[in-house]
Amino acid sequence: xxxxxxxxxxxxxxxxxxxxxxxxxxVDTSDEWILTRTxxxxxxxxxxxxxxxDLATKAARQALKEAGLKPxxxxxxxxxxxTGDMQFPATACFVQANLGAxxxxxxxxxxxxxxxxxxxxxxxxxxxxxECNYALVIGSEVLSTVTDWQDRSTCVLFGDGAGAVVxxxxxxxxxxxxxxxxxxxxxxxxxxxxxxxxxPTSQKTVEQRMHYIKMQGNELFKIAVMSMAEAAQIAxxxxxxxxxxxxxxxxxxxxxxxxxxxAKRLGFVNAKVYVNIERYGNMSSASTAIAxxxxxxxxxxxxxDIVLLDAFGAGLVWGAVIMEW
Ligand code: ACO
Numbered sequence: 001x002x003x004x005x006x007x008x009x010x011x012x013x014x015x016x017x018x019x020x021x022x023x024x025x026x027v028d029t030s031d032e033w034i035l036t037r038t039x040x041x042x043x044x045x046x047x048x049x050x051x052x053x054d055l056a057t058k059a060a061r062q063a064l065k066e067a068g069l070k071p072x073x074x075x076x077x078x079x080x081x082x083t084g085d086m087q088f089p090a091t092a093c094f095v096q097a098n099l100g101a102x103x104x105x106x107x108x109x110x111x112x113x114x115x116x117x118x119x120x121x122x123x124x125x126x127x128x129x130x131e132c133n134y135a136l137v138i139g140s141e142v143l144s145t146v147t148d149w150q151d152r153s154t155c156v157l158f159g160d161g162a163g164a165v166v167x168x169x170x171x172x173x174x175x176x177x178x179x180x181x182x183x184x185x186x187x188x189x190x191x192x193x194x195x196x197x198x199x200p201t202s203q204k205t206v207e208q209r210m211h212y213i214k215m216q217g218n219e220l221f222k223i224a225v226m227s228m229a230e231a232a233q234i235a236x237x238x239x240x241x242x243x244x245x246x247x248x249x250x251x252x253x254x255x256x257x258x259x260x261x262x263a264k265r266l267g268f269v270n271a272k273v274y275v276n277i278e279r280y281g282n283m284s285s286a287s288t289a290i291a292x293x294x295x296x297x298x299x300x301x302x303x304x305d306i307v308l309l310d311a312f313g314a315g316l317v318w319g320a321v322i323m324e325w
Contacts (some may be wrong), residue, residue: 004124005174005323007134008069008166010062011293012055013280014046020156027152034156039256043159043281046142051085053094055162055286056140059293060099063136067166071101074166075132078123079108080115080139080285082314083146087195095138104136112190113252113313114180115139115285116163117321120309121178123167138164139285146192148212157254158213159281163289173304173324177239179231180319186223190215190314224258224312229265231320232310239322245306246271246322250295252311253277253287262310271308274300284313301325 019042020031034040046055056079064071077092077099084091092106111118116139123135140162149155194210195201205211228251236242249271251259256277263273274295283290288311295301305325312318 002128003170003172003174004127004167005170006165007168007170008063008065008067009293009296010059010066010164011290012058012162013290014044014050014055014160016045016047017042018045023156026149027155029152029156037257038157039275039277040156040281041278044161045144046160050142052079052081052083052140052142053085053091053098055142055160056091056095056138056164057098059140059162059164060095060136060138063164063166067168069134069166071099072103074101074104074134074136076123076126076135077101077104077106078119078135078137080111080119080137081108081141082110082112082115082192082284083142084108091140101136111285111313111317112315113254113282113284113287114311114315114317114319115313116289117309117311117319118180118317120167120175120321121180121319124175124178127167127169133168135167136164137167138162139287139289141284141286143284146211146213148209151212153217154213154215157282159283161280161283161286161290163286163293165289165292176241176322176324177235178319178321179234179238181227181231181317183316186316189219189316221255221258223316224254225261225265227316227318228258228262228310228312231318232262232266232308235308235320235322241306241322243268243271246308247305248295248301248307249273250288250291250307250309252313253280253291254282254312272300
């Protein structure tokens with residue numbers, strides 16, 4: 001059985017920082033509410049005209065450099081995103097052109113905040129089957145473009161960014177197990193209703209602000225905790241490991257209280273939890289990717305460590321990956 005692991009990592013965060021203090025001037029909120037309810041202090045906002053593929057390309061270039069690969073050596077590009085450049089073509093196609101990765105086949109994955117994990121597992125299958133040798137998996141979001149800046153219940157939560165990894169065969173370690181889940185009966189809890197074939201863009205959809213994220217955060221909170229805990233438990237079981245074997249939990253960064261509740265529910269004793277939500281907010285598919293990149297680049301994750309990636313998002317979808325670093 002081939003071992004598939006990460007050969008290079010990269011990230012890109014837009015320069016513009018939007019603080020809680022600035023949000024206080026835009027909607028009826030407070031730094032105190034945002035910090036205590038979510039753990040977020042500030043988030044990044046993409047520049048005018050910066051699309052998901054622009055962020056993804058910058059992150060991908062770093063990951064390729066670290067992996068020591070030329071763009072033409074990449075066989076597959078997967079971009080996990082819910083804020084792609086356009087309805088079609090896939091954002092991955094724009095990234096391919098930007099990189100000059102002309103030998104890669106390309107597609108997007110729409111699995112919201114679990115998108116990076118869905119992407120990793122998908123790429124792993126292609127490499128294991130021998131369909132390709134090197135895959136770029138990128139989580140990239142410009143959520144600021146679909147955020148309703150008049151809705152205080154959502155606009156304080158989200159940010160923009162991209163994280164990328166190169167996946168390929170490794171001699172030791174790599175992905176040990178994974179688990180992906182979905183409950184399609186709860187699509188109503190978190191969605192962007194306008195602009196698709198259900199509600200094509202019209203004056204009415206724009207007037208009703210249907211081109212922005214709609215979320216029932218409170219309902220989602222409990223499901224997020226349960227689903228992430230369950231995904232972690234199943235992935236651990238599949239790897240033949242226990243919670244005590246894990247050194248690093250790298251969760252999706254939607255809410256610090258969700259992260260704490262998941263770790264508590266799992267009864268993690270030895271593991272450390274990587275958190276960067278205070279700097280970036282929730283960047284959907286990019287959150288888990290950037291958290292992994294930073295945990296490694298900061299020298300926290302050491303060779304041989306068991307790492308758990310765990311995420312939950314709109315769909316509802318969730319998933320976990322266990323890796324040996
Ligand atoms: N500032 C001040 N008050 C606010 C704000 C704000 N920004 N937002 C909401 N409130 C108020 C509400 O109006 C409510 O007031 P009321 O009691 O007078 O009605 C009160 O605060 C409590 O609101 P809740 O929604 O119950 O607050 P909660 O503690 O649940 O926190 C939050 C909200 C942060 C959204 C939380 O529920 C959450 O994180 N949910 C999970 C989100 C998630 O995981 N989403 C999936 C991933 S995202 C993706 O896939 C794209």
